[in-house]
Structure formats: C-alpha cells, structure tokens
Amino acid sequence: MNGSSPGVEDGRDHAREQGSAVAWVESPLQMLCAVEAHHAGLLGTHARVIPRAGLRPLVVTRREITKLGPPAGLELAEPSPEMPRPRRGTTWAVGDAFSGKVQAAWLTALPGRIVIVDDGLATIRLLELLTGRFWTPLLRARATSGPLRKALGSAAGMRLRAAAHAGGLSIFTALPVPDDLARAVRERGAELVTHDFAWLRSQPMRRPGPRERTVVLGTSLVRNGLIHRDHYFGWLAGLGSTGPVAYFPHRREDPGDLARVGEQPGITVYDGGAPAEMTLRGLGAEQRVLSLPSTAVTSLRVLLSARGVVVETVDVPDEWWTAQAAPSLRTHLSMFAHHDTGVTG
Template sequence: MQMLCVAEAHHAGLLGDRTRLVPRAKLRPLTVTRRELRRLALPDGLELAEPESGMPRPPRGRTWVVGDAFSGKVQAGWLTAAPRRLVIVDDGLATIRLLELLSGRVGTPLLRARAAASPLRTLLGTAASLRLRAAARSGRLAVFTALPVPAALAEAVRRTGAELVTHDFAWLRAQPLRRPRPEERTVVLGTSLVRNGLIHRDRYFGWLAGLGSAGPVAYFPHRREDPDDLARVGEQPGITVYDGGMPAEMTLRGLAAEQRVLSLPSTAVTSLRVLLAARGVTVETVEVPDEWWTAQAAPSLRSHLSMFAHHDTGVPG
C-alpha cells in the first residue's frame, strides 16, 4: 500500500520532478508489489530502485516520503537527518491514528496502538512527535491519503500547519488491466484481526464455512495472516485461496459488475470502492458481531474500524 501510494503521490505532483522509491529487501509483499509496478507505466520521474536491507537516508535538503510513521527506524531518521520536507503516505488504519496524535495533545508519543513501549521507545516517540509538529508548523509536512478523514479531524490537522491531501488513485485507475480476474462471483478479503487476537478464530472460520457452502468464494489473504490459518481457510469447502502479497487495490481492480467483494472493516474497503465504482462492483463491509470480539479489542479500536463500515450489508449469518 505504501509503495502504491508513493506512485500516486508522485503522479499528483506532490513530490517534485524525480522520486526514488526504495523497497526493503527480503519482504515478499514489497517484492511482489515492486514486480507488479514495473509492469505498469510508471509516472515520469519515478524510479523503482533495487531493494535495500537498511533504511536509506534522504540527502540533506530533499523531500522524504515514508509510510510507517510509527517505525522506530523512521522516527530516528527524522531526528538525525535533515529532510527539507516530509510526506507521509497511507499505511492503513495507522494513518488515522497518526492524524489524531498529530492534532492532539502536545507531547503525546507516536506509538502504535496497543503497543507496550519501553521508556526509551516512549522517549523516541515523544521526540519524533515534537519534530513532526515542528515540521507541520513550518509548512514542511504533508499527509497524502485516500482514507475518509472525518471533517473535524481534517480541520484539526490543517490547524497544525500540515497539508492534508486526499486522492482517488488517479494513476492506478488509468493503467490498463493486465491481470486476469478471479472467476468466483464472491471475493473475500482476508483480515489481520484473527492473528492480532482481536476476534475469535472459530467465529471467523464458521462465517467463512457458511459462505463457501453457499457458493464458490475467492479468498485473498491479508499480508499478516498466519500461514496455519490460511491452510485452514483453504480446507473450507467452496473456498479457493489466491496468492497474496500485493495490495488488494492492484489485485482486484479488474473485477466485473456481477462480482462482489466482502470484507471485515478494513481500509481496503474505501479504496476498492473508489477503484471499482465505475465497473459496477459492490464492495460490502461485513459488520463484526459483538460476540466475535475478544477482550483485547478495545472500544477505541472498534470505533476506528467503524469509519470503514459505511454502506455495509449487516451482520454475517
């Protein structure tokens, strides 16, 4: 998702004339996404560099584009490098949390939700938060997102001085379709909620079994799903597990009008609705029943996820 959004940000003119996109080595999703991007007509001036094991540091006085603003390595880079400008692109639900922290109480550390941070890590997150706010005040921070940012939050972010830029995947929508679509009428997006211990595994698999018994289902895994869970998904009658790795926005943009996408609350729901609206494809968010949630699913997390549940079809049977 971050790699795709860098291409979109460059296409939108947010990054300047030339952008060097450097993926991390040995991460299969990045390798697969890079390979797919190379098959497309990249925006002029965007270079897909070879993967590197370490995080590259931007030359002094240049624009630095990052996705995971909660990474300790990225935050250390903010403090030790001197980028002229910082652009943050989408990293799923974490993007909304970042906007809330940026516009919230000064001094709140930039830490992942549910993270148990050490004092040293908290200190780094606090220093990174202050540096990010300073960049915003001086007009050197932009956030580039396709997510539905609530109006009040968007206004609060802009009051910090940060530039909030929304997009609708204009570059990707203009690319020719080169990948065959799945034959199944129903497409299900995998979820990380099971592996993260936020919903009960048996409830989720019971729902999938019901879908598979009703007709053929194409299942596209989430990049963080447990391999053992995926093997169990593939054992469900009627369900075919497809090879994952790339963002769903790239994999499924060629679906036909007679197909539908089902997903538990996810940021991919928003972007797929944008990409597939013109093709007449229905993208449905499945509301998570109360009994699915585990004790680890805090009310704040459920509230976050609810912003991606608009236009849904209700509770699974």
C-alpha cells in the same frame, strides 16, 4: 474525495520547489501510495522508491507496478535491507510514522520536507496524535513502550508538529478522514492531500480478476488476536456452502490459518502479494467483495464503483471480538463500515 483537487495542485507547486525525493516503503499499500504521491506531484520531478528487502509482497508489488509502467520520473529501486538515511534538506516519504528508525531519522538527518503516505488504519491514529499536545508521543496503538521509546516518540512528535508549522509536512491519503480531524490537521499547518488512486485508475487492465461471484478479503484481525478464530472460520464455511468464493489473503495472515481457509468447501485461496487495489480492479458488475473492516474497503469502492461492483463491509458481531479489541479500536474500524452486510453473507 473532498479536497482532492486543491491538494493535488498544492502538491504540484511543491514539486517545482523540491526537485527530488526518496521514499522508504515497507508494505504493498505504502509502495502503491508512494507511486500515487509522485503522480500527484508531491515528490518532485524525480522520486526514488526504495522497498524494504526480505518481504515477498513488496517484490510482487514492485513487479506489477513495473509491468504497468511507473509514472515519468519515478525509479523503483532494488529492495534494501537498510532504511536509507535522507540527505539534509531533501524530501523524504515514508508510510510507517511509528517506526523507531524512521523517527530517529527525522531527528538526526533533518529532511527538508516530510511526506507521509497511507499505512492502513495507523494513518488515522497518526493524524489524531499529530493534533494533540505538542509533547504527545507518536506511538503505535496497543504498543507497550518503555521510557526511552516514549522519549523518542515525544521528540518525533515535536519534530513532526514543528515541520507542519513550518509548512514542511504533507500527509497523502485515500482514507475517509473525518471533517473535524481534517480541519484540526490543517490548523496545525500540515498539508492534508486526499486522492482517489488517479494513476492506478488510468492504467490498462493487464489481466481479469477471479471468476467467482463472491470475493473475500483476508484480515489481520485473527492473527492480531482481536477476533476469535472459530467465529471467523464458521462464517467463511457458511459463505463457501452457498457458492464459490475467491479468498485473497491479508499479508499478515498466519500460514496455518490460510491452510485452514483453503480446506473450507467452496473456497479457493488465491496467491497474495500485490495490493487488493491492483489485483481486484478488473472485477465485473456481477461480482461483489466482502471484507471485515479494512482500509482496502475505501480504496476498492473508489476503484470499483464505476464498474458497478458492490464492496461490502461485514458487520462484526460483538461475540466475535476478543478482550484485546479495545472500544477505541472498534470506533476506528467503524469508519469503514458503510454499506454493511450481515455475517451470513
């Protein structure tokens, strides 16, 4: 990815200055990217990664990373029900920049350096808001926020922009950031470091992937009310009728929906948990991955291109979308729509 090497070198310079860091992670992708950020040198000589308690996918991901052997100087702490309060002046890494608890901590605990790792499409929204006006609030897309929440989002936005101006903000991402947006982020003073999962790519394969030729990544778009269930399940049924399909659930999929997926002829639902980047990196050239627009598409292409595996983004027809799918959301998702495939599979 463009800018990867210079960013990593800058991160190593920071490591000599920082010493140590704490990372608070709430999703498998956040955990994996915190490990990659430490490997790249952004988190100092010692990093403590603390996963949020009560989330099975984080337990599975922590176990898989432990089996591989984390990078030197990285500690995978036991899950915690409470977000740690960063000590003043230390480096603090997070994924969810729109969390109210995280934003309050930026304002009250005053960490010395802030590192933000990937949290799916929300990372791109954060970059867009970061380059907005100084008082633009940091709020989730499609969220309905009251006056107090908007005030916190505005204060957090000003704090983050001030940190960027002072050279105290790094964003570590594997996502395809448009050139004009990347330029605007750097003009704000933030360090934008792109990566290609260097640590994960260097790890030996512990187990082969599924044997089915076609692998489908699950989606949160159904549960979030953005696409119609019947259209989605009709597409899956068509895929299953043409040959065996391995289905890897999205962590936010509804259990009832997953049960329905498993009832489709020809489709086997695999146990989810760890990120697709870890689970599917052993696929072979005779296999293909299909996915609705998703951040996993980008990272899997990086990890699987050398193995000859085609990772295809399904072009979502207009009639699939519900009224809740705003044009801005579709525009955001379109950045992952390269090497598209039709819904017929």
